[in-house]
Amino acid sequence: MPINLSHFQALLLFAIVIALAFAFLTKRRPAERFRYIIWAFLMFLLVAVALGWAMYPLSR
């Protein structure tokens, strides 16, 4: 069943899955894992949006 995701939707999916996996790989306590998931997810979004804007002048 093929699906089609926008750039941002693909980014959201990738960010949440990788944040979850790395939280379980690197943290042991549930509270630490939860904080890490939130932090890593937000950092994925922040860095991606920042890089997108940084490359904006090059797109013209």
Place this chain on the structure above:
Amino acid sequence: MEESAAIPAEQPTPTGKNPAVATAVTIAGWLVPGLGHLLLGKWGRALAYFLAVGTLAIAGVALRGNIFSPVGGDAFDRLGFLADLGAGVFYLIARAVADGTADVSRAAGDYGTRFFATAGVLNLLCTLDAREIARGRKS
């Protein structure tokens, strides 16, 4: 003095665990994401890794990403194959289900290729984690 000078017959490994168990856990973890941790009784981690690897692999196929085959292609294709192979049983299923359906002319298809490769590499990382736990080097 004699006692301290004596060489112990065999130093115990840091873990004292059976290397065969670690090998079995490694193979199981590679074949089915999370199974290595499940065999070690780490239910939460097993579920998390299975969901993470499975989600990326299924998304990769659904986005019509390229699933690399073991034959042909250039060095990048072979690297892609090695990454994809890391997904274990998901790779075998993807090859059977999605053979020839790849469409990387769209951005989504290209994302699918990356998603599946990430699933494979992530599973290898999880497998190493399970192996280190089995060897007692990690809690």
